[in-house]
Amino acid sequence: MRLVLAEVFNSWQGEGGSVPGSAFGRRQIFIRFAGCDLDCNYCDSREFINASSVLHWRYEVEPFTGRFEYRPNPARLDEVVDAILRLDTEDIHSISYTGGEPTLQVRGLQAIMEKMRELGFDNFLETHGGLPGLIKEIAPLTDYASVDIKDETAKATENWRSLVLREVESIRILKEAGAEVYAKLVVTKDTKVENIRWYASLLKGLAPLAIQPREPMDIPMTKLMALYREAALIMGRKNVSLSFQVHKYLGVL
Ligand SMILES: C[S@@+](CC[C@H](N)C(=O)[O-])C[C@H]1O[C@@H](n2cnc3c(N)ncnc32)[C@H](O)[C@@H]1O
Ligand SMILES: Nc1nc2[nH]cc(C(=O)O)c2c(=O)[nH]1
Ligand code: SF4
Ligand SMILES: [Mg+2]
Numbered sequence: 001m002r003l004v005l006a007e008v009f010n011s012w013q014g015e016g017g018s019v020p021g022s023a024f025g026r027r028q029i030f031i032r033f034a035g036c037d038l039d040c041n042y043c044d045s046r047e048f049i050n051a052s053s054v055l056h057w058r059y060e061v062e063p064f065t066g067r068f069e070y071r072p073n074p075a076r077l078d079e080v081v082d083a084i085l086r087l088d089t090e091d092i093h094s095i096s097y098t099g100g101e102p103t104l105q106v107r108g109l110q111a112i113m114e115k116m117r118e119l120g121f122d123n124f125l126e127t128h129g130g131l132p133g134l135i136k137e138i139a140p141l142t143d144y145a146s147v148d149i150k151d152e153t154a155k156a157t158e159n160w161r162s163l164v165l166r167e168v169e170s171i172r173i174l175k176e177a178g179a180e181v182y183a184k185l186v187v188t189k190d191t192k193v194e195n196i197r198w199y200a201s202l203l204k205g206l207a208p209l210a211i212q213p214r215e216p217m218d219i220p221m222t223k224l225m226a227l228y229r230e231a232a233l234i235m236g237r238k239n240v241s242l243s244f245q246v247h248k249y250l251g252v253l
Helices: 077-086 102-118 132-141 160-176 193-203 221-235 246-250
Strands: 005-012 027-033 056-060 068-072 094-099 123-127 144-148 180-187 209-213 240-242
Touching: 005 077, 005 246, 027 077, 027 102, 077 102, 094 102, 102 123, 102 132, 123 132, 132 160, 144 160, 160 180, 160 193, 180 193, 193 209, 193 221, 209 221, 221 240
Parallel strands: 005 056, 027 094, 094 123, 123 144, 144 180, 180 209, 209 240
Antiparallel strands: 005 027, 056 068
């Protein structure tokens, strides 16, 4: 089994806010897969989007040291598991599978999620949710999931509305498989209120929503407050939270 990875590191989960299913503030070991089929204009992992150009993966030998060992891609499953276990600080809430888009390598993702569950870890999936057929294959191995709802302003793909509907379908699949799931929505100063209403109507009664300002932040607080309020009026005041990328403020991966 081979995996094309970007990096493996141990950090605090910096996103998700306080919605049920969020691991915000918890220790996680992150496996960042290379490759993505979308093109969000704000993506902070753009260097890993084209998997064929990611010739090496790296793992941080000690958390927060910025010291890495580099290995050639594709990675063997056993060497990735070895890197994870070396990074285990014995306070790990779950393993976070992110990227790029982890579900694009669904066989490798399945294999490592199985292995980590066997070793007693919970699995946390960070996904754009645009591939419900692949989500179906790993849903039984998923304990927690953050599924992005790509706002129109992300310009992630041609047919944006169809992507959002597929993301909602992925949320449904993960919930039915027993995972704790929340939706994450990156918003900008140009995010439209009528789109917030549409997302909130799709998510109402299905999953809570973490609203995350795009970094570097360009959205005025009054606008962020208005978007939050629109979502809460539709979804219920206990089902919406803010989420900031706190790891960027801490200066950690
Ligand atoms: C890099 S993506 C990888 C996982 C998956 N491809 C996705 O988009 O959900 C991880 C998370 O970072 C968020 N993200 C990426 N760049 C960001 C930025 N500049 N500001 C805020 N959130 C960002 C994404 O929206 C997503 O929730
Ligand atoms: N600390 C930290 N928390 C994160 N939450 C989601 C991340 C991601 O890139 O998927 C991420 C990340 O890159 N670092
Ligand atoms: S889906 Fe995720 S990895 Fe892909 S471009 Fe968007 S934010 Fe980046
Ligand atoms: Mg990140």
